[in-house]
Amino acid sequence: MSAPGNSEREVVVVSDGTGETAAALIRAAMAQFNTPWRLRIFGGVRHKSQLRRPVDEAVRTGALLVFTLVDREVAKALLETAQQNGLATADLLEPVMSSMAGFLSAEPRREPGLLHGFSDEYFQRVEAVEFAVRHDDGANLRTIFQADLVLIGPSRTSKTPLSMYLAQRGYKTGNVPIVPGIEPARELFDLDPGKVIGLLAQAGVLETVRRARVHRLGRSPYSSYSEASAVEQELVRARRLYRDCGWRIVDVTGRAVEENAARILEVMG
Numbered sequence: 001m002s003a004p005g006n007s008e009r010e011v012v013v014v015s016d017g018t019g020e021t022a023a024a025l026i027r028a029a030m031a032q033f034n035t036p037w038r039l040r041i042f043g044g045v046r047h048k049s050q051l052r053r054p055v056d057e058a059v060r061t062g063a064l065l066v067f068t069l070v071d072r073e074v075a076k077a078l079l080e081t082a083q084q085n086g087l088a089t090a091d092l093l094e095p096v097m098s099s100m101a102g103f104l105s106a107e108p109r110r111e112p113g114l115l116h117g118f119s120d121e122y123f124q125r126v127e128a129v130e131f132a133v134r135h136d137d138g139a140n141l142r143t144i145f146q147a148d149l150v151l152i153g154p155s156r157t158s159k160t161p162l163s164m165y166l167a168q169r170g171y172k173t174g175n176v177p178i179v180p181g182i183e184p185a186r187e188l189f190d191l192d193p194g195k196v197i198g199l200l201a202q203a204g205v206l207e208t209v210r211r212a213r214v215h216r217l218g219r220s221p222y223s224s225y226s227e228a229s230a231v232e233q234e235l236v237r238a239r240r241l242y243r244d245c246g247w248r249i250v251d252v253t254g255r256a257v258e259e260n261a262a263r264i265l266e267v268m269g
Helices: 020-030 050-061 073-082 094-105 120-134 141-146 159-168 202-215 228-245 257-268
Strands: 009-015 036-044 064-068 087-089 149-154 173-177 196-200 248-251
Touching: 009 050, 020 036, 020 064, 036 202, 050 064, 050 073, 050 120, 064 073, 087 196, 120 159, 120 173, 141 173, 149 159, 149 257, 159 173, 196 228, 196 257, 202 228, 202 257, 228 248, 248 257
Parallel strands: 009 036, 009 064, 064 087, 149 173, 149 196, 196 248
Antiparallel strands: none
C-alpha cells in the first residue's frame, strides 16, 4: 500500500512487551535517513485479537509494521494480515532468536514480556519516581520523612535532576530549596541527618547558570538572584547550615547528573 499524501512516513511497532527495545533500534536506523517520520508503539500485544488496532493504524498511514512477538502464532497472524493489506513488515526478533537457538543448541522459552517483566524492583522504581514528583522543590513536606534521602541546596544546584535520576534507581528522593531570607522548613530538622545531603556549587559557576536562567525567563526569582556577592553569601550560609545540622555535603560542580548521583550514594554509604 502506498503512503498517504503527507510526506511524513510512519513506523508502527507491535510488541508483546513495552516496545521500547524495538523503538530504540528503529530510532537508531532512522537516524541514517533524512526523511521526516514518526513512530507509533503498540505494546502488550499477546493475542491475535489485539492486532486489529496496530494493523488499522498501519493501513491508514501506509506504515511499516515492525514487530517483536515471541508467540509465533500471533506473529504469523500479523504477517498474514499485513500481507492481505499490502503492508511492509520487519520481524526484529525471530532472525536473532533463531541464530541464538542454533548457537546455544537450545529452544527459546517464548514467554512474552521477559525483558521488561513487572518485578518487585520495577514497582519499587515506580513508587520512587512518584515520590520524587510529589516531593519536588519543597512540596508535601509533611511526608518528606518517608524519603530514603533528601537533597537540599540553593537554586540551580541540580536538586530536581538528581532527585529524578535517583528515583529511577529506586531511591525515594525529596528535594527542598534554600531560599535567601526564608528560614529552612522545620521538617528538615526532624529528619535523620544521615539521609540528608546538602548540595553546593562553585560560586562562579552558579552565578553563570543563574544569569542564563534570568536571560531565559526574562526576570529573577528575587532581586539579587544572580549577583556575584549574593551568590557567594548564599553558599556561605548553606555550608554553615549543613555543618550545624550534621548534613553531609556534595559539590555538584563540573560533573554530570549520573556522576553526582553516584557520589551521593557513595557518601550515603
